[in-house]
Amino acid sequence: MEQLFSQVLRVSVRCRDCEDRKSNIRVTIQLQLTTSPIHRRDLLVRLTDDADPFFLFSLSISEEDFQSLKVQQGLLVDFASFPQKFIDLLKLCCSEQESENPRFVLNLTCQSAPLEGPASFSVVETNAFKHLNHLSLRLAQGSDRELKDYLAACLASMKAEKQALDLKLKKTEDDLSRQLSYAQQ
Amino acid sequence: MEQLFSQVLRVSVRCRDCEDRKSNIRVTIQLQLTTSPIHRRDLLVRLTDDADPFFLFSLSISEEDFQSLKVQQGLLVDFASFPQKFIDLLKLCCSEQESENPRFVLNLTCQSAPLEGPASFSVVETNAFKHLNHLSLRLAQGSDRELKDYLAACLASMKAEKQALDLKLKKTEDDLSRQLSYAQQ
Numbered sequence: 001m002e003q004l005f006s007q008v009l010r011v012s013v014r015c016r017d018c019e020d021r022k023s024n025i026r027v028t029i030q031l032q033l034t035t036s037p038i039h040r041r042d043l044l045v046r047l048t049d050d051a052d053p054f055f056l057f058s059l060s061i062s063e064e065d066f067q068s069l070k071v072q073q074g075l076l077v078d079f080a081s082f083p084q085k086f087i088d089l090l091k092l093c094c095s096e097q098e099s100e101n102p103r104f105v106l107n108l109t110c111q112s113a114p115l116e117g118p119a120s121f122s123v124v125e126t127n128a129f130k131h132l133n134h135l136s137l138r139l140a141q142g143s144d145r146e147l148k149d150y151l152a153a154c155l156a157s158m159k160a161e162k163q164a165l166d167l168k169l170k171k172t173e174d175d176l177s178r179q180l181s182y183a184q185q
Numbered sequence: 186m187e188q189l190f191s192q193v194l195r196v197s198v199r200c201r202d203c204e205d206r207k208s209n210i211r212v213t214i215q216l217q218l219t220t221s222p223i224h225r226r227d228l229l230v231r232l233t234d235d236a237d238p239f240f241l242f243s244l245s246i247s248e249e250d251f252q253s254l255k256v257q258q259g260l261l262v263d264f265a266s267f268p269q270k271f272i273d274l275l276k277l278c279c280s281e282q283e284s285e286n287p288r289f290v291l292n293l294t295c296q297s298a299p300l301e302g303p304a305s306f307s308v309v310e311t312n313a314f315k316h317l318n319h320l321s322l323r324l325a326q327g328s329d330r331e332l333k334d335y336l337a338a339c340l341a342s343m344k345a346e347k348q349a350l351d352l353k354l355k356k357t358e359d360d361l362s363r364q365l366s367y368a369q370q
Contacts, residue, residue, distance in 0.1 A: 053337035144329035151336035152238035155343060162347045169354045176361030183368040 005029040005087045008050065010097040011106045015116075025049055025108070027090060029083060032060075043083055045137060047108065047121065048150070056142030056150055057108070057119055073135065089123045089134055103127070104134075117141055190214040190272045193235065195282040196291040200301075210234055210293070212275060214268060217245075228268055230322060232293065232306060233335070241327030241335055242293070242304055258320065274308045274319055288312070289319075302326055 011025040028046040042060050049055035061069065066079045077085050089104070096102035103125055110119035122136040142150065196210040213231040218224075227245050234240035246254065251264045262270050274289070281287035288310055295304035307321040327335065 053340055054333070144333050147333045148239070148329050148336060151333060151340055155238055155336055155340050158340060158343045158347060162343060162350060165347060165350045165354060169350060169357060172354060173357055173361070176358070176365060180361060180365050180368055183365055 002031045002033070003028070004031055004083050005090065007090070007094065009090060009094055009106055011047075011108050011121075014107065014109045016111055023049065023108075024051075025055075025106075027106075029087060031083065041079070043079075045121070045139065047139060053151055053154070054147060056147050057121070057139035058142060058146070059121075059137050059139045061137075069137075075135075086135065093123060108139075187216045187218070188213070189216055189268050190275065192275070192279065194275060194279055194291055196232075196293050196306075199292065199294045201296055208234065208293075209236075210240075210291075212291075214272060216268065226264070228264075230306070230324065231335075232324060238336055238339070239332060241332050242306070242324035243327060243331065244306075244322050244324045246322075254322075258318075260320075271320065278308060293324075 006026065006028040008024050008026045011023050011027075012020055013023050013025075014020050026048045028044075028048065030044040030046070032042045032044055034040050034042070040062065042062050043066075045059045045061070047055070047057040063079050066082060069075065070077075075082070090106075093102070093104045093106050096104050105124055105126070107122045107124055108119050109122070110117060118141065119139050120136055121139050123134040125132040125134060191211065191213040193209050193211045196208050196212075197205055198208050198210075199205050211233045213229075213233065215229040215231070217227045217229055219227070225247065227247050228251075230244045230246070232240070232242040248264050251267060254260065255262075260267070275291075278287070278289045278291050281289050290309055290311070292307045292309055293304050294307070295302060303326065304324050305321055306324050308319040310317040310319055
């Protein structure tokens with residue numbers, strides 16, 4: 001599993017009967033390589049919210065899935081170069097997200113209310129004439145099982161960070177106490 | 186939700202076709218008070234493993250459930266005093282768990298292999314003559330949904346601990362640097 005991108009981005013969230021709102025959503029892109037039983041590559045796109053442990057939308061794109069996506073959305077790149085192009089688009093949105101009238105924005109739209117079930121994640125450019133859809137991916141909401149796995153991974157990394165911090169605190173106390181007692185002599 | 190007990194205890198785990206093993210299991214007892222729509226009290230017993238995020242067995246005992254448990258196991262206490270008696274038994278096991286031949290032990294037994302499905306959690310006293318079962322509770326294995334909620338709660342408390350540690354580290358650095366610069370003057 002190779003992590004290609006993981007960043008918190010401003011996303012406009014739209015559900016039916018809800019007011020549009022801007023949310024800070026973590027977008028993660030990973031490439032999963034499987035060699036057994038057959039060699040395959042899957043691109044995993046995941047939306048999570050660092051402030052809401054139950055927020056999880058994801059999509060796995062295999063090479064075959066990508067062929068349909070390519071035809072359906074008129075893409076001109078192949079599977080190998082798609083991730084980088086997608087990341088370039090995300091970075092473009094990121095660079096503009098503080099602007100009052102961003103040209104590139106991210107939308108997460110779902111038909112139900114509240115945010116539930118499948119949702120469409122799009123990169124949209126707005127010019128003087130119209131909204132141009134650069135890419136639109138249909139993400140599924142995480143099941144209890146997927147959420148469980150995601151939360152266990154979050155917990156493990158949080159635990160590791162906490163342990164590192166614990167060590168750093170001890171080391172800082174030791175270092176500075178030593179320097180202090182040396183300076184006081 | 187009132188937490189009455191939460192401690193890591195040595196438990197003998199037995200599944201079918203597995204070798205018995207001693208595990209360090211966190212036993213948590215909580216009292217849940219609900220006032221609406223009706224006033225009710227439930228005792229929640231939960232077994233988790235700090236090292237295995239997917240380990241979760243639990244049982245919720247209502248006042249009615251307790252009446253059956255009382256008859257079935259010949260208990261002489263009422264619902265209100267049951268939690269403290271149970272905790273006393275757990276503390277007794279805890280105080281003996283380092284001994285080579287503990288008189289009181291905790292068992293977690295399940296019929297399937299590996300540890301899966303309902304399991305029986307018992308407090309057993311062993312004397313020269315026999316094994317005496319002081320209490321035996323039938324716990325259900327956590328569903329994906331329950332695990333998801335449990336992991337989200339773990340993540341929230343781990344996050345809070347990490348933030349507290351972060352603050353403490355900053356404060357320690359500031360304090361000691363100030364003392365150091367003062368001592369060096």
